[in-house]
Amino acid sequence: MSGHRKLLIIFIGIALLGYATWLVQRSSTESPENNAEYQHINSDLTGEESEEMKEGFQHNQEQNKKVYEPRVFRKYDRNEFQAGMNLLVYGHPNLSYAQRVLKHLRTLGINSVAITFPLYQDDWQANEVTTNPVETPSLHELTSLIKYAHAEQLSVMLRPILDEKSIMSSGHWRGQIKPTNPNKWFLSYQSVMKTYAELAESQHVDVLNIGTELNSLQHRYSEEWINLIGELRNEYKGELIYSFNWDTIQHISSIEFVPLLDHIGIDAYFPLNAPDKASIKDLEQAWKQWKDIWESLPVQQSIIITEAGMIPVEGAHRQPYAWSIPNGKLNWQAQSNYYEATFNELQSLSQGIYWWAVTLEEDFNGVDYSPLHSPTERVIKRQLLKSISND
Numbered sequence: 001m002s003g004h005r006k007l008l009i010i011f012i013g014i015a016l017l018g019y020a021t022w023l024v025q026r027s028s029t030e031s032p033e034n035n036a037e038y039q040h041i042n043s044d045l046t047g048e049e050s051e052e053m054k055e056g057f058q059h060n061q062e063q064n065k066k067v068y069e070p071r072v073f074r075k076y077d078r079n080e081f082q083a084g085m086n087l088l089v090y091g092h093p094n095l096s097y098a099q100r101v102l103k104h105l106r107t108l109g110i111n112s113v114a115i116t117f118p119l120y121q122d123d124w125q126a127n128e129v130t131t132n133p134v135e136t137p138s139l140h141e142l143t144s145l146i147k148y149a150h151a152e153q154l155s156v157m158l159r160p161i162l163d164e165k166s167i168m169s170s171g172h173w174r175g176q177i178k179p180t181n182p183n184k185w186f187l188s189y190q191s192v193m194k195t196y197a198e199l200a201e202s203q204h205v206d207v208l209n210i211g212t213e214l215n216s217l218q219h220r221y222s223e224e225w226i227n228l229i230g231e232l233r234n235e236y237k238g239e240l241i242y243s244f245n246w247d248t249i250q251h252i253s254s255i256e257f258v259p260l261l262d263h264i265g266i267d268a269y270f271p272l273n274a275p276d277k278a279s280i281k282d283l284e285q286a287w288k289q290w291k292d293i294w295e296s297l298p299v300q301q302s303i304i305i306t307e308a309g310m311i312p313v314e315g316a317h318r319q320p321y322a323w324s325i326p327n328g329k330l331n332w333q334a335q336s337n338y339y340e341a342t343f344n345e346l347q348s349l350s351q352g353i354y355w356w357a358v359t360l361e362e363d364f365n366g367v368d369y370s371p372l373h374s375p376t377e378r379v380i381k382r383q384l385l386k387s388i389s390n391d
Helices: 003-029 036-042 047-066 095-107 139-151 182-202 222-235 246-254 280-295 332-349 376-384
Strands: 071-074 082-088 112-119 155-162 207-212 239-245 263-267 302-308 352-359 385-389
Touching: 082 095, 082 155, 082 302, 095 139, 112 139, 112 352, 139 155, 139 182, 155 182, 182 207, 182 222, 207 222, 207 263, 222 239, 239 246, 239 302, 246 263, 246 280, 280 332, 302 332, 332 352, 332 376, 376 385
Parallel strands: 082 112, 082 352, 112 155, 155 207, 207 239, 239 263, 263 302, 302 352
Antiparallel strands: 071 385
16 A cells, blocks of 8 residues: 555544544533533522523524524614513513523514513502512523523613502502502512612613603602612612603603603503504604604603504504404504504604513413514514525
8 A cells, every 4th residue: 555545544534533522522512511601591590490491401402403593683783772672571481482582582683672570569559569479570580581681682671560450450550550658659669679670780781660651650759769769779780761651751851850860761652543454654644743742852861662562453553552452353464564654753763662562471372462473573674684694
């Protein structure tokens, strides 16, 4: 055998040995225990929560082997425009499923999520605000969701919101609560909110929402709100926002605690006067009257739309705050047109839009606000993506 042939055989043998070694190392590092992202996310969890996260990580490893994920080129950086979605979390979420939802949101061009979860009080005149062990996600679960969002390069708004079930039983809603002892109510609310301020600080949350649609308390208790904001800033160094209901925006500039906020939030369920089968142009025209009011607001802070959306039912744009419309006709194009018109008209007036909302109910087959896996997704992609590459 010639010397050249012997050298070639030796070279091939070395190459094959190196390839075999690489395969063994790759197999080892793909286990969740050896994955740096898993170790980072898992560092604060123990027991069943850690095992559930491990199972979710293993599931996604398998999925990633089967499906090649396209690279996503988002149009907006979070600091430029918060292209957001509310993630509505009731109860104790399946963390594996939550991770898949967050990953999917990223592929739509979403760069921010508002993790929205319930607080409770017994009735509209109650003096105590509490969490609910069944319906309010635990701090460990919220920590997992925050870290999963960060792993998908999503900024996070933490958004505790007063649930209305017990309030509505007396014919009221959260904007009409009237505690019999306001001082006691605010002390209770402050105690709950400080817990979430500490969580937000420890997990590097970008924005903490300090209240939503509490119309009846906004003007009358300025000193209590100012004190609350001061206490929260002692625990949390990030940005603070309060969400005003759409029908109170004319009064925002006269509310004393507003200058202490970093952002003004608006839940933008403005009724749009347009026909059932409204086109995009019809809806854009209907937005004009509300834009005129919006543009005249004498405020210094940036405005973020903390909620906007409607169910996919014809005519729902006239009452976009409604979860259901009796005898309403399902029409996905109606929701798509609303998303497109709303983004076209309001994007330039705000620093962000958080659509309402995506839930973590895996088997839900009803009609709700979620745009996922519907024609509305195509609108979101056009709004928020530069392009999608399979390279």
